[in-house]
Amino acid sequence: MNRPDLLVFNAKGIYCPIAQVYIDPWKPVNRAIITHGHSDHARFGHKHYLTHHSNIPIIRHRLGQINVEGVEWGEKFQINGVTFSLHPAGHILGSSQVRVEYNGEIWVFTGDYKTEPDGICTPYESVACHTLITECTFGIPAFKWKPQEKVFDEINLWWDKNKKDGKTSVLFAYTLGKAQRILKHVDSSIGPIYTHGAVENMTDVLRPQLALPSTTQITRETINKDLRGALVIAPPSAHGSPWMRKLVPYETGTCSGWMAFRGARARRATDRGFVLSDHCDWQGLLSSIRESGAERVICTHGYTDIFSRYLREIGYQASVENTQYAGEKEETETKESA
Template sequence: MSKTPLLIFNSKGIYCKQADVYIDAWKPVDKCIVTHGHADHSRWGHKQYITHTNNVPIIKHRLGEIIVTGKNWGETFTINGVTFSLHPAGHIVASSQVRVEYKGEVWVFTGDFKTENDGIAEPFELVKCNTFITECTFGLPAFTWTPQAEVFKDINNWWAANQAEHKTSVLFGYSLGKAQRLLKHLDPSIGKIYTHGAIENMTDVLRSNYQFHETTRITRDTKKEELLGNIVLAPPSAHGGTWIRKMVPYVTANASGWMTFRGARRRRAIDRGFVLSDHSDWDGLLSTVKETGCEKVIATHGYTEIFSRYLREEMGLDARTEKTQYEEEGSESSKKEAEEDV
């Protein structure tokens, strides 16, 4: 008789029956370990939350009054004989992998992860395991990231060129994670950095634990003359709305892994696309799987079928997929665009 897996997937999320604990549950549960603050992984309605200490203010900001316990990196805590610990995922600030050990068997759930050190998120830590549960948002060979130093050089050069033409640079990135990464690497010697309210609010929450350049919130009183030649960080949802009219004349750009494909930029009516992702590329995914030393892999979201098939056929691993409700905003439509462009 085969034993019950240490972690199982059910209608509420990823469940450890022995400890009666969920990880990144997508429906309300009694106790949930949360890997990071993005809305698809940190849902409202759990009775108790466990997460990294630096993620506590993030999820409180997003979810309101919740009962939450913060843990440090590598700090072990045991529930009914099962030992848990959190390890940096490198995805965004305060993002974790969850290591789960019971009777000598080790599982690791990555949540979302990035192997490149971006200079703001805690760097990814490789964790050895028997079973590895991984995302594969960009699990296609076509996704190969340029080193971020080159990307940020291009972004700052783009800003400087727009400034020479007396235009406002509007750069889109998600309000948690991407926006702070952009902010960290923008060159303030070029001009002032302005922010959309959603980005400013989240950045304010993070300033107690992380260092960022000075920013100026855009308000109703901000004049478009103040913005000329400077840069504005805004969430993608701000594009096409009345808010952006204040920026005229402006040039737009989006920083995303989906900018790999020309159709993604065209369909969004974006002037410039910078390929910059908070997820691992194809090589990063493969090298991480190999270096964990795992025998089994479960692919949870992204190009799961393609990625798991490659692991089985080319690497000889026991790899399968599981359906979840984890999905980066806009990624379903972006995936369709990517497949059309491949």
């Protein structure tokens, strides 16, 4: 039996032809279901947005006064006879997978996701389906994340040592997601925490939903010597910018999955690399595909060719579709929200 595809990939995004709804479209459309607030998934210009409640403050902050509707995890809603529901993806606060069901056929789009609970967002939940559309940003066996406690131990030790050396610790992390994850888990008894404006603004948006330690935004008035021994959280785009001058003397650290590679650290010219990602590692991808029970897997962004070839070898019907999602890369968000 050849059933029609519930979701297709067209020039505007991932599209459900029966419901006439897009998921994370990259061109303006009438109706868009949004998985999460990162700028490659939540874009300007759609007439109507639908997303999880907790993501609304985020996309309002980024996209302004948009027409947006919120739903709960697992809450089923119908569009043209197609049943949709959102399920936690564990990527960042408010990030969802989208479940699509029609005539007993079930498709799931994971959006960006990770399997390890991060203490910030509702943990990832496996959703049974026939076809799974998955990202595979880190879809090669070279990626194997350590438990986050170990990474935060490393970060705390690094901060503490820099403090003893009379230096400022500057950590580069995405303003949305990674920055709050760091805030939540660093040992704030070591010293004060300062932020770049972009991080401070986004964190303010999320504070009503999260218990986070207090932070101080660095401004023109901030006194250099107050920063000695402090932790500063800044977007990657701040690295090497004149904004950094105020922080001298400092040590820099970058939190990203790419930091697993020595070469990536060297190219970023960062003193320390902490391997911390909001995406799945190799085993995370494989286990979530296995648990979903899907027979067919469509790989969107990341090492799609390699990952899908491997999936085919181990018995899945796997293919690749091109999207405009970026996975984990350096964002240049300073302009957007500074």
